[in-house]
Amino acid sequence: MLEIPDIWYHKQTLQLFAMSVKLEEESKKMIAADSFPGKKVIDREGIEYGKVKHVQINPNTLCVCGVTIHQGFRRDYFLSEDYIDRFTEKTLLLSRPPIRIGIPVIDIDRRKIGKVKSIHRHPDTKEFESIEISDGLVHSKFVSKGEIWGLGEKVILGITKDQFKSL
Numbered sequence: 001m002l003e004i005p006d007i008w009y010h011k012q013t014l015q016l017f018a019m020s021v022k023l024e025e026e027s028k029k030m031i032a033a034d035s036f037p038g039k040k041v042i043d044r045e046g047i048e049y050g051k052v053k054h055v056q057i058n059p060n061t062l063c064v065c066g067v068t069i070h071q072g073f074r075r076d077y078f079l080s081e082d083y084i085d086r087f088t089e090k091t092l093l094l095s096r097p098p099i100r101i102g103i104p105v106i107d108i109d110r111r112k113i114g115k116v117k118s119i120h121r122h123p124d125t126k127e128f129e130s131i132e133i134s135d136g137l138v139h140s141k142f143v144s145k146g147e148i149w150g151l152g153e154k155v156i157l158g159i160t161k162d163q164f165k166s167l
Contacts, residue, residue, distance in 0.1 A: 041067075041069050041091070043097045043152070044085075050072070054067065064084070077098070079094070099119060103154060104153075105155050128165070130145060136152060141167050
């Protein structure tokens with residue numbers, strides 16, 4: 001402790017004590033960064049999407065800007081901060097389900113159409129615009145986000161299989 005001649009000794013000690021209490025209160029709200037990797041990632045319906053591989057931090061603001069999710073062999077994908085609801089002791093809770101490559105696509109009548117082959121995003125905003133659905137080895141079609149009725153373990157289109165074929 002440094003002695004400052006114009007400040008009373010006990011007053012400075014009291015200020016340090018108050019700072020220490022504040023840090024103890026704040027530390028209860030904080031989570032160590034090294035505890036994130038390996039946490040399960042689930043949405044509000046309890047669907048598991050993999051485990052946290054990395055937490056991405058914006059170097060300018062020092063805020064979390066997203067996470068990299070590991071879903072299996074060579075199946076990593078990025079989720080931006082708007083998907084994150086909160087971290088708990090054991091899981092990362094998502095505010096909404098993410099769309100991913102390889103998940104099944106069904107029609108409004110629950111008939112299988114194909115799988116998500118690729119996801120197309122706006123070049124400037126990176127906002128999801130459409131998906132490419134492969135309905136066989138050679139054939140694939142694009143569907144805008146307006147045609148998607150539901151999202152979870154599967155993508156549910158708001159059209160029938162016959163309407164999809166006529167696109």
